[in-house]
Structure formats: structure tokens, C-alpha cells
Amino acid sequence: MSRDVHVIDHPLVQHKLTLMRRKDTSTKSFRELVQELSALLAYEITRDMPMQEIDIETPLEKMKSRVIDGKKVVLASILRAGNGFLDGMLQVIPGARVGHIGLYRDPATLQAVEYYFKMPHDMHERDVIVLDPMLATGNSAVSAVDRIKKTGPRSIRFVCLVTCPEGLKTFHDAHPDVPVYTPAVDRGLNDHGYIVPGLGDAGDRIFGTK
Numbered sequence: 001m002s003r004d005v006h007v008i009d010h011p012l013v014q015h016k017l018t019l020m021r022r023k024d025t026s027t028k029s030f031r032e033l034v035q036e037l038s039a040l041l042a043y044e045i046t047r048d049m050p051m052q053e054i055d056i057e058t059p060l061e062k063m064k065s066r067v068i069d070g071k072k073v074v075l076a077s078i079l080r081a082g083n084g085f086l087d088g089m090l091q092v093i094p095g096a097r098v099g100h101i102g103l104y105r106d107p108a109t110l111q112a113v114e115y116y117f118k119m120p121h122d123m124h125e126r127d128v129i130v131l132d133p134m135l136a137t138g139n140s141a142v143s144a145v146d147r148i149k150k151t152g153p154r155s156i157r158f159v160c161l162v163t164c165p166e167g168l169k170t171f172h173d174a175h176p177d178v179p180v181y182t183p184a185v186d187r188g189l190n191d192h193g194y195i196v197p198g199l200g201d202a203g204d205r206i207f208g209t210k
């Protein structure tokens, strides 16, 4: 895979994604699975996060030991579907701050339309993990990262559940410096800009709106 794409091939991740893809999976199960999966994904995404040594004391003696500074991590959720990732990620990185970007995809043009943007302060010292289950045409992801870059964070990573070659190309043409973490790179896009085989409309499946 060219560019900076990390395919998360862990059996637990792949197993849960398969269950999510099935069309007869209920809203309740889909929501539970996205939460379980996001905790597993957080584990992989944070693998190379910067750490610092702190002084602690075990019951036996003093030592220096390493910690990740969770307070410097920002989980930036692309509404709506990105919110599905939040609970699971926060279980693993409880100190993270949370930002929101409201974007919807215009069904006719497939361009992203922004309606909300709120990030924590002091972004220049923070590491951002952008959350959206689907990176399809890539327009929403490009637009979200454009906007986040203007806040000047220390680093940005993007995580999704399913993507495709077209979306990855569009995203990395615009943002070659932002790694993408995903369990699946599917075949491509259909005429409506949906990932095939994909898992359908992630927002509708998480929130039961269709």
C-alpha cells in the first residue's frame, strides 16, 4: 500500500468488522460493535504516540516509568458517525479532549458541507486523532483535516473502519503527511459514492435513522 496507510489486520478487529458489514446486524449490535472496535483501534493508533518518563514509587522502591500524556490527545469526531467511536476510544484514552466537526456530504455533489466546528484550546501542543467510520470519496476527510490544520496541532492521524483506493488517493493527495489507520480497504465506490462492498451508511446504522 502506497503512502501512509496502516491496515489493522488483527483477528479481533476483522471479526467484529465482518459482523458490522452484515446487512441483518441490528442497530443495537452495530452500535455495540463499533464501540468494541474503537477500543481495539485506539490500541493500534496510539502505538507510536510520544511518551514521557515520570517518577513513581512502587510498594518496594522509587523508579522512573513511562506514560502517554492523554490530556494532550484530541479525539476529533466528524459528525455524526464519528461519535460512534467516542465511547470506545475514551475507555482507552480517558484523559483525551474531544473536538467536533459537523460535516455532511451533499448527496448530489458529494462535496462536504460544514455546519459546526469546535476544538479544545492550545491545539499547537496536541496530537489529534480524527474519527469517521467511512472514508469514501475522501471529501469529508480532506475538508475536516484542512480545518483542523488551521488550528496548528502537533500531529494528526485519521482513523476509519472502511475506506477504498479512490478515497485514500484523494486524501493523501491533499494531506500526504496524515497517516490513515483502517481495518479495511475495499474495492471502490458505487455511482452514489458509497463504498462497495462496504457496510452501508454508517451514520444511519449507528443511530437507526433508516
Ligand SMILES: O=P(O)(O)OC[C@H]1O[C@H](OP(=O)(O)OP(=O)(O)O)[C@H](O)[C@@H]1O
Pocket (backbone or CB within 6 Å): 078, 079, 080, 081, 082, 103, 104, 105, 106, 110, 112, 132, 133, 134, 135, 136, 137, 138, 139, 140, 141, 167, 193, 202, 203, 204
Ligand atoms: O468520503 P466521503 O465521500 O466524504 O464520505 C464519507 C462521509 O459520509 C458519511 O457521513 P454523512 O455525510 O453521511 O453524514 P452523517 O455522518 O451525518 O450521516 C461518513 O460518516 C463520512 O463523514
Ligand SMILES: O=c1cc[nH]c(=O)[nH]1
Pocket (backbone or CB within 6 Å): 134, 136, 193, 194, 195, 196, 198, 199, 200, 201, 202, 203
Ligand atoms: O459508504 C459510505 C459512504 C459514505 N458514507 C457512509 O456512511 N458510507
Ligand SMILES: [Mg+2]
Pocket (backbone or CB within 6 Å): 078, 079, 080, 081, 103, 104, 105, 140
Ligand atoms: Mg459525515
